[in-house]
Amino acid sequence: MHEIIINDTTLRDGEQAAGVAFNLQEKVAIASFLDLIGVHEIEVGIPAMGKEETFAIAAISNLGLQAKLLGWNRAVISDIQASMACGLERMHISIPVSGIQISAKFQGQWRITLQQLRDSISFAVDHGLWVAVGGEDSSRADENFLLDVALYAQEWGASRFRFCDTVGILDPFATFARVKRLVTALTIPVEIHTHNDFGLATANALAGIRAGATSVNTTVNGLGERAGNAALEEVVMSLKRIYGVNLGIDTPRLLELSRLVAAASCSSVPPWKAIVGENTFAHESGIHAHGVLQNPFTYEPFSPEEVGWQRRLVVGKHSGRHLVSSLLEEHGIFLNAQETQSVLDAVRQQSIEKKRSLSIEELLNLVQEQRYYHAIG
Ligand SMILES: CC(C)(COP(=O)(O)OP(=O)(O)OC[C@H]1O[C@@H](n2cnc3c(N)ncnc32)[C@H](O)[C@@H]1OP(=O)(O)O)[C@@H](O)C(=O)NCCC(=O)NCCS
Numbered sequence: 001m002h003e004i005i006i007n008d009t010t011l012r013d014g015e016q017a018a019g020v021a022f023n024l025q026e027k028v029a030i031a032s033f034l035d036l037i038g039v040h041e042i043e044v045g046i047p048a049m050g051k052e053e054t055f056a057i058a059a060i061s062n063l064g065l066q067a068k069l070l071g072w073n074r075a076v077i078s079d080i081q082a083s084m085a086c087g088l089e090r091m092h093i094s095i096p097v098s099g100i101q102i103s104a105k106f107q108g109q110w111r112i113t114l115q116q117l118r119d120s121i122s123f124a125v126d127h128g129l130w131v132a133v134g135g136e137d138s139s140r141a142d143e144n145f146l147l148d149v150a151l152y153a154q155e156w157g158a159s160r161f162r163f164c165d166t167v168g169i170l171d172p173f174a175t176f177a178r179v180k181r182l183v184t185a186l187t188i189p190v191e192i193h194t195h196n197d198f199g200l201a202t203a204n205a206l207a208g209i210r211a212g213a214t215s216v217n218t219t220v221n222g223l224g225e226r227a228g229n230a231a232l233e234e235v236v237m238s239l240k241r242i243y244g245v246n247l248g249i250d251t252p253r254l255l256e257l258s259r260l261v262a263a264a265s266c267s268s269v270p271p272w273k274a275i276v277g278e279n280t281f282a283h284e285s286g287i288h289a290h291g292v293l294q295n296p297f298t299y300e301p302f303s304p305e306e307v308g309w310q311r312r313l314v315v316g317k318h319s320g321r322h323l324v325s326s327l328l329e330e331h332g333i334f335l336n337a338q339e340t341q342s343v344l345d346a347v348r349q350q351s352i353e354k355k356r357s358l359s360i361e362e363l364l365n366l367v368q369e370q371r372y373y374h375a376i377g
């Protein structure tokens with residue numbers, strides 16, 4: 001597959017998630033960690049937001065990171081000036097491209113919209129800046145109009161065009177077709193930006209890449225507006241494991257990064273969240289655990305260590321004899337078939353009462369209780 005750039009927007013679209021507000025230290029820590037694990041580009045924020053944001057962005061910009069840093073701007077010259085004042089040299093300029101957005105923001109005057117885009121690209125290019133343009137709501141735009149905007153952006157000096165599925169309404173097939181059309185018509189690279197309103201953000205990001213997008217927006221844990229964005233960890237691991245594309249990202253540190261962002265965003269990651277959820281390499285069910293005990297790949301797509309986890313085998317309502325025996329044998333306890341079954345029955349009962357799996361200590365206590373019952377019975 002072609003070269004793929006990860007342009008992570010945890011610090012911009014991620015932070016736009018309702019109720020999330022990173023402080024200076026958190027922004028710096030997240031940017032530094034993204035850089036440390038090898039993320040290629042970071043959209044650091046929106047300098048037009050004012051003092052606190054520009055202070056944090058300037059601090060990141062002064063770190064001398066390897067990753068390329070982009071500031072997000074409206075097609076407004078004062079926004080770009082604010083980005084320049086932070087020391088940024090790469091500008092992302094966003095412009096609405098759908099009828100509904102142009103009506104709401106530019107009273108339907110698409111000529112004025114285009115003029116503002118041209119003026120802001122020219123301003124940035126004249127100041128020696130690298131410019132990317134984002135077509136906000138590209139997925140709901142008239143396809144010919146979208147293409148015209150992208151071609152104008154290219155002609156006016158933009159070096160990349162971002163296709164945004166702003167309200168996450170496309171499926172992977174439609175994403176592929178729309179992005180392909182842009183990739184075929186443009187000479188500048190295309191970036192894909194997807195939202196998760198129907199749970200398709202990662203699938204759509206991959207479809208965009210398959211269609212020829214060479215750059216993809218991600219956020220850690222899929223954080224972002226409404227249902228969020230394509231998750232960094234999902235995109236990176238899908239590219240690595242499904243498509244065999246190694247981006248040079250230190251994937252064993254993805255879990256640490258996820259925890260950093262979860263703490264900074266005061267939001268916990270669901271246990272079943274792909275790649276970084278705590279259940280992703282936990283096995284409780286009897287049939288699965290039996291398989292995993294023979295060969296972990298029976299029920300794992302790749303090794304847990306590859307993303308920073310360790311495999312967990314836990315006993316609970318759905319467990320079977322093989323798992324119970326195996327865990328007990330690790331603690332030097334060898335039971336016969338009947339004893340194992342009675343421990344398993346007790347595990348099921350306790351698990352239902354407690355509404356969770358049991359810890360190893362609880363399992364060992366159960367064995368002791370069972371033995372006691374047998375002794376007095
Ligand atoms: C950018 C920001 C500083 C502007 O604040 P504000 O001046 O108080 O204005 P509002 O947010 O209420 O309204 C947005 C304005 O930007 C305009 N606008 C929206 N998108 C635009 C674009 N891509 N290019 C140019 N103008 C745009 C709107 O038409 C509206 O203009 P108006 O003030 O002339 O009516 C503020 O919205 C902010 O801090 N935003 C950060 C988060 C955010 O909105 N992200 C969304 C990215 S799409």
Ligand SMILES: O=C(O)CC[C@@](O)(CC(=O)O)C(=O)O
Nearest residue numbers: 094095134135136137164166
């Ligand atoms: O970069 C752009 O042009 C738009 C990016 C955006 O994130 C804007 C948003 O809704 O916050 C989107 O999804 O359209």
